[in-house]
Every structure is written in C-alpha cells, then in structure tokens.
Amino acid sequence: MAYDLSKGAPAPKPEAQFFKGYVATVTLHPDRADIKRKLMGKVSGAKDSVIPLGAVIKVQSKAPTRLVNGYVQLATEEDRGQLRIATAEAQKAIANNSRTVLFTWNQRETYAAYRQRLPLESKPKAAIRSDERRDDVGQPVGRPRALDGISPTRAGPVGMMLTMDGSVWVGLAGTLVGTTIGGGLSIWASVGTQNRQMKAARELRFEEKxxxxxxxxxxxxxxxxxxxxxxxxxxxxxxxxxxxxxxxxxxxxxxxxxxxxxxxxxxxxxxxxxxxxxxxxxxxxxxxxxxxxxxxxxxxxxxxxxxxxxxxxxxxxxxxxxxxxxxxxxxxxxxxxxxxxxxx
Known part of the structure; x- marks a missing residue:
C-alpha cells in the first residue's frame, strides 16, 4: 500500500492487526477486538466475541512462562466482579472468559505485541490552577494586551499580533514545529505498523497451512x-x-x-x-x-x-x-x- 507523504495529506488509517494465541485468534480494529476460537477453545465455555474498545474498563494480562500460559483479558462491566477478587477461582474464570486470549511460552512475542497495541488505562487529568502568572503591568502572561486603549479583540489580526506577548510567539513556534514533526512521525509510524501487520498476516497464513x-x-x-x-x-x-x-x-x-x-x-x-x-x-x-x-x-x-x-x-x-x-x-x-x- 502506497502512502501520500505530501504536505497536508491525512495520515493513513490504521488497519486491522492479527494476533494468534492458543486455540484463538484476535483481530484488533481501531474500535473493537474480534476474537475467534477453534472448536477446542470453546470446550471450557468461552465463545467467539466482539468487544468494543470503548467498553473496556481494564486490560488484565499475565506474561506466559515455560510452565504456565499467559493471557490478555479485555475486561468490561460484565467482569467487574472478577476484578475485585484475586483468587485461584478468579484466575480460572479469567482463563475461561470469552474476552480472554491465552498465549503459550512459544507465543510470548505475539503476547507482547498484542499487549502493546491495546489502549492503556485512562489517566486522571491534571488539575487546572486557579492562579495565573501576570507580567509587570498586571496583564495575564500569554493573553493579548490592550494597545493604546484599543481592545485587542477589536483591533483585528494585526492588533492581535502587536499585542501578543513574546512567550506566546515562542509557544506558537514550538507548536508549529511540534505539529510538523509529530505529523511526519505519525506517518512513518503508520508505515511501520502496516509492515508489521502484513508480516503478522503472512505468518498467520503460514501457520494455518x-x-x-x-x-x-x-x-x-x-x-x-x-x-x-x-x-x-x-x-x-x-x-x-x-x-x-x-x-x-x-x-x-x-x-x-x-x-x-x-x-x-x-x-x-x-x-x-x-x-x-x-x-x-x-x-x-x-x-x-x-x-x-x-x-x-x-x-x-x-x-x-x-x-x-x-x-x-x-x-x-x-x-x-x-x-x-x-x-x-x-x-x-x-x-x-x-x-x-x-x-x-
């Protein structure tokens, strides 16, 4: 797939990613995870499932070892009771859950790649400070300043530019540079993701054959x-x-x-x-x-x-x-x- 790297071109949309676990395959879309199980994987009661990522309240995971399989569970409101109890029965319930994918020791790299691509838990937003820094004339730093009694909002674009504080110019320049660099990195990251997805898809087809x-x-x-x-x-x-x-x-x-x-x-x-x-x-x-x-x-x-x-x-x-x-x-x-x- 060719990407348009010209200025102003939109970043490529992420495509589905394939991860093969133990007797189950998960397809990770931008908005959902689609888990398909083999017949052997349904013996314990787990079923095929489609999980909206917006409904995930917690991602539970355990890395596989040589003795014990690992897992990744996309816990939703239906699993809230399991999240409060950390017992052997709860671990067994997680393994038999329809929103859980198991991984063997030989699949540890696939486990790590799948876990890395999942959304992280939400972080609390930083509190907004009520006090503001002001300059030597009492104007809030970073806000337009009145010029010769003229309101900056009425002076038009030129007036806005003349009344802007120096720190605002620095902030705008930093924002412009950051946006340019961030956009380029986003495109190249998308290209790398696409290549990894194609490799994973080929690997999956080869394993199936x-x-x-x-x-x-x-x-x-x-x-x-x-x-x-x-x-x-x-x-x-x-x-x-x-x-x-x-x-x-x-x-x-x-x-x-x-x-x-x-x-x-x-x-x-x-x-x-x-x-x-x-x-x-x-x-x-x-x-x-x-x-x-x-x-x-x-x-x-x-x-x-x-x-x-x-x-x-x-x-x-x-x-x-x-x-x-x-x-x-x-x-x-x-x-x-x-x-x-x-x-x-």
Whole structure:
C-alpha cells in the first residue's frame, strides 16, 4: 500500500492487526477486538466475541512462562466482579472468559505485541490552577494586551499580533514545529505498523497451512498404524502387507515435507523409514522385534504430531522407537560386515 507523504495529506488509517494465541485468534480494529476460537477453545465455555474498545474498563494480562500460559483479558462491566477478587477461582474464570486470549511460552512475542497495541488505562487529568502568572503591568502572561486603549479583540489580526506577548510567539513556534514533526512521525509510524501487520498476516497464513499439513499427516499415519496392526496370519500375505505399508509411507511424504518444525519433520521421517523394514522389525526378536513393533513405532509418530498440533513439547523417544533404532543399527553392521567379507 502506497502512502501520500505530501504536505497536508491525512495520515493513513490504521488497519486491522492479527494476533494468534492458543486455540484463538484476535483481530484488533481501531474500535473493537474480534476474537475467534477453534472448536477446542470453546470446550471450557468461552465463545467467539466482539468487544468494543470503548467498553473496556481494564486490560488484565499475565506474561506466559515455560510452565504456565499467559493471557490478555479485555475486561468490561460484565467482569467487574472478577476484578475485585484475586483468587485461584478468579484466575480460572479469567482463563475461561470469552474476552480472554491465552498465549503459550512459544507465543510470548505475539503476547507482547498484542499487549502493546491495546489502549492503556485512562489517566486522571491534571488539575487546572486557579492562579495565573501576570507580567509587570498586571496583564495575564500569554493573553493579548490592550494597545493604546484599543481592545485587542477589536483591533483585528494585526492588533492581535502587536499585542501578543513574546512567550506566546515562542509557544506558537514550538507548536508549529511540534505539529510538523509529530505529523511526519505519525506517518512513518503508520508505515511501520502496516509492515508489521502484513508480516503478522503472512505468518498467520503460514501457520494455518502448517497446521493443516500436520492434521493431514495425522490422518495418514493413523491409517498406517491401523494397517500395521492388521498383520497377516500366514506367511503367504506378508509380501503384500509389507509393500502396502511402504506405499502408504511414500504417499505420506508430501505432507511431511510441509511440516514447519525441523525436529518434528525429522522424527516423522524416521518413523516412515522404518516402514521399509517391516521384516526386520518383526523378525529380529533378539533385538526387541515383534509383530506389534511396527504399530508401536507408528504410535510414537502420532504422539509427536499430536503434541505439535496442541503446541506442546515433543515427547521423548519411546521404547518402540529405541528398539527400532537398535534393529536398524544391527542391520547396518551386518551389511558392512558382509561387504567387507565380499571384498576379501
């Protein structure tokens, strides 16, 4: 968006800003905040809400930590009772409030940006002094002075200028300079805000696509796990069973490539790699192999994807994945030894 920076041009109007919290997204407009929640975010009773900023009586917030989620609540008259009671029940009520957005530790920067853009609480106005400073002739400082018995208000613009005190001229000059500088800074601040909003919107779209890819991967890996549990009862169907698992794993690879987190993507690729080792996982019982091991390895992959979608830390390696790694290392050693013997 291009801005008109010419003299006298109006400052750009602020546009909506997007902030993604935990299972909720808030769109901050100049006059209202629009909170949308996912289905999981409505389980506790919170709903989608539109909050006029003029109705906000207090902004309550708590920064997220590694152990506890943070929040920002736009409290209105409906929340006045909670503002008077600081108990654990009140904190729980805030978290389940429709005007509250939660933020995880990984979303702490989004929390800070959202909190900074919210209007601050109103401050009391300074009291107006009843006494005024006067000059050596008893005239109030800063007010037009009578010139040769002529009322300044009747002398016209020239008379007003002639009767103005020197401090008034200084004040006018300062006001003019301040207005010019303030207008320029306001325009550049608006440009910076626009750039940040565009970046936040792109980031939001990217996260939504990554989350959709994770959901697709969960669905496909669940199918692989179900098929891995349905192993054939006779050896005649084993070749077809192994080929089908390898085919399902190959079809899942495009969804894995779209996963945003590198560590998560590496773990799922490891799980899919073991689907090409079905014979080894089920036959090498000395190293922990069993008929259920392919299904248990797939279950570990589902646990990793589920943690990522819920914005939780990835789980530690399960016993099944450790057994699969041991079998894989044994196969690599056997292949290396066979190659060395063949070279002799």
């Amino acid at each position: 990554s989350e959709a890819s994770a959901n697709d991967a969960i669905t496909q890996l669940y199918v692989i796990r179900q098929r891995a549990r349905d192993f054939p009862q006779d050896h005649g169907g084993w070749d077809a069973w192994q080929r089908e698992l390898a085919r399902l794993a190959a079809e899942m690879e495009p969804a894995v490539l779209r996963l945003r987190d590198d560590e998560l993507r590496g773990r799922i690729e490891e799980v899919l790699g073991y689907m090409d080792m079905i014979y080894e996982l089920t036959d090498y019982r000395v190293h922990g192999g069993s008929l259920m091991l392919p299904s248990e390895v797939s279950r570990y992959g589902l646990d990793c994807l589920g943690a990522a979608v819920r914005d939780r830390p990835l789980p530690a390696a399960s016993s099944a994945i450790l057994k699969a790694r041991e079998i894989d290392a044994f196969v690599v050693d056997q292949t290396r030894m066979s190659r060395q013997e063949g070279e002799r």
